Amino acid sequence: MRFEHIIQINAPQDLTLPLLSREQVWRGLALRIYDPAHFIVGLEGCAIREHHHDDQGREYLARTLHFGSFEVHDAATLEPLQQTRIDVEATDRWPACTAIARIEEPEADSIFVRFSYEWNDADAAEQVLSDDERMLRQQAYQAMDMDTVARIRELAAGGNA
Secondary structure (H helix, E strand, O other), X not given: OEEEEEEEOOOOOOOOOOOOOHHHXXXXXXXHHHOHHHXXXXXXXXEEEEEEXXXXXXXXXXXXXXXXXXXXXXXXXXXXXXXXXXXXXXXXXXXXXXXXXXXXXXXXXXXXXXXXXXXXXXXXXXXXXXXXXXXXHHHHHHHHXXXXXXXXXXXXXXXXX
């Protein structure tokens, strides 16, 4: 299954929204990978198990996210100024899934972030979810992404993004 939504970052015609640069948006998305506790409610900590770069400038991190007694193991890929990708390992409580945040700039200063989520409907952990639970998950993803954009705006306003 796939769930996707887009959040507009800049609207040059809307003077109430401060314009963010692609670099500011990128730094915020990258921070969400390096220090996810600032973006994910309930996350108690993140341990980076592995970290390296490839010849094309992509960066790879293997992480363990700690939610109390529940741990999530994932692999994050950062393509500078383009996108972040997180591949989550399956557990008996959570299906394998992928989350991508891609910066899109159809014209100068018109920036959007497309958030895409994919998971395997055949996975045993996915099979036990009701339609209502799947809808709640999609709403939670969307709320988390809106919070991420709000946090990026805060960081940029403070000169930290």
